[in-house]
Amino acid sequence: MNEAIHPLAKKTVVWYLAVTSLVLILMMIFGVIMLMNQGEMIRITPQWFYKIMTAHGTGMVGIAALGGTAILWYFLSKYVKLNPAILIVNFVLFLTGVSMVLIAIFVFDFSDGWTFLFPLPAQSAKMYGAAGAVFFLSGMLVLGIGFLILYMYLAARLTAVYGGLGKALGWDIIFRGKKGYGPPAAVVATAMVIITNSTALLAGATVLAASLVNIINPAVTMDPLLAKHLTYAFGHIFANCTIYMAVIAVYEVLPEYTKRPWKANKVFLIAWNCSTLFTLMIYTHHLLMDFAVPKWMLIIGQVFSYANGLPVMVVTAYGALMIVYRSRMQWDFASSLFFLSMFGWVAGAIPAIIDATIVVNHVMHNTKWVPGHFHTYMGMGVVAMIIGFMYYFNKTEGNQEHRGIDTFTIALYFAFFMGLVGSFLYAGGISAPRRWAEHLPQWVLSDQAGAVSGIFIVLAAIIFTARFFSGLRSVGSKVPYPKKSAAS
Known part of the structure; x- marks a missing residue:
């Protein structure tokens, strides 16, 4: 048991995981509805398609961040004393922001996609009224404020305990020749997420605030290309950091199962520092088709998108194999999903690296190739880590045991997720566009294959969630081990 975590924080982690599991199912259902519509299995209006698409894209990344935060807080509590009030504040602001976003989409018909590219929100406001755009942009701001408060608090705690974010990233070992190992992997990953996601949130807040001002006073505008840079810097970094939070569970749990330590040696620390820098730079691979972007930025987007696939991913995947x-x-359920999530991460990075090649990007980026890469990374990487942690939490804090249904569900989930992402990548190969409500006849078969796969994925997610909630009844039933004091 993690006796270092505050009891109130432990209860809050349960709420984080409960909301995450339920919203994941809803977002998956939204995804299946879109595929069934594209595959001509059902018919919904284009307006409803784009509303669902907006909710699916925004909600999936947001809920992955919520689940990743639960993992980060739970394990970081072993090394740093944390105030559960901050975790609760983030949760309340998250629910408030999500409610505002859902109201914007399903009450006021906002359907501009998660990207909310300037000046689309203002144009949407002219068509459907300002309420939808204002609710959506304000809701996203509230979400961002919650996470920014969380990261600023964590930065203060790491500074108090380790002497700064640089030392938490192992700079004294990398640059100053200090011998031995760096801080625990959970601390290193947290420092990286604080730096990158705070930058992302500030970029997002800037463009969100500017868009809100533009809706209120159209005379106040901003450069659309700058707005696009800020938007994708926010979205790409934030989405990337979901896995950098969730992977903390892999670093903490696999050593527990194997009885082998996962030490933060110099190579490990260099990899995480490289990824900290690269993650801030590679959003530019979303702009490779924009002729107005300076060529040097496009080169950075390609080169460092290649490079970013190596440091942490290779160190983590190779480390998992070795340990x-x-x-x-x-x-069991947890160890299997954590190990398989390494495959999802690596497999998802390969089509991403291919897409980051400029000549390929010009042809493939606006096709289903991109959701193929992202769903591999998210569904078989991030989500697998979160679901694995849900079982681990119930097992560690209670007495939930692995059963035959768990083995079956893991196989079901990964088999059909391979079918889903395979249908996306194939559709990208035949130039099926992403974000289109209607598809040409030659694209329909791949949509139908994806929809059928999605139905079985939803079934697996429902079983995962049912097992999680049934296991919660045993949480708190274990006799705790003698307490070990956390760093203060």
Whole structure:
């Protein structure tokens, strides 16, 4: 049991996971509805398609961030004393922001996509009224404020305990020749997320605030290309950081199962520092088709998108293989999903790196190739880590045990997720566009294959969630181990 975490924080983590699991199912259902419409299996209006698409894209990344935050807080509490009030404040602001976003979409017909590219919100306001755009942009701001408060607090705590974010990233070992190992992997990953996601949130807040001002006073405008840079800097970094939070569970749990430590050696620390820098730069691969972007920025987008796939991903995936090799570890729900999530991360990065090649990007970026890469990374990477943590939490804090239904559900989930992402990548290969409500006949078969796969994925997610909620009844039933004091 994690006796270092505050009891109130532990209860809040349960709420985080409960909301995450339920919203994941809803977002998956939205995804299936879109595929069924594109595959001519059902018919919804284009207006409803784009409303669902907006909710699906925004909600999936947001809820992955919520689940990743639960993982980060739970394990970081072992090394740093944390105030549960901050976790609760973030949760309340998250729910408030989500409510505003849903009202904007389903009450006031906002359907501009998660990207809310300037000046689309203002144009939407002219067509459907300002309420939808204002609710959506304000809701996103509230969400961002909640996470920014969380990261500023965590930055203060790491500074108090480790002497600054640089030392939390192991700079004294990398640059000053200090011997030994760096801070725990959970601390290193948290420092990286604080730096990158705070930058992303500030970029997002800037363009959100500017768009709100433009709606209120159209005479106040901003450069659309600058707005696009800020928007994608926010969206790409924030989405990337979901896995950098969730992977903390892999670093903490696999050593527990294998009885082998996962030490933050110099190579590990260099990899995380490189990824900190690269993650801030590579959003530019979303702009490779924009002729107005300076060529040097496009080169950065390509080169460092290649480079970013190596440091942390390779170190983590290789480390997971080495720590598991001949360990005779116990394979259960948690360990299986954490190990398989390494495959999802690596497999998702490969089509992303291909797409980051400028000549390929010009042809492939606006096709379903991109959701193919992202769903691999998100569904078989981030979500697998979160679901694995849900089981681990119930097992560690209670007495939930692995059953045959769990093995079946894991196989069901990954088999049909391979079918889903395979249909996306194939559709990209035949130039099926993304974000289109209606498809040509030659694209329909891949949509139908994706929809059928999606139905079975939803079934697996429902079973995962049912097992999680049934396991919650045992949480708190264990006799705690003697307490170990956390760093203060």
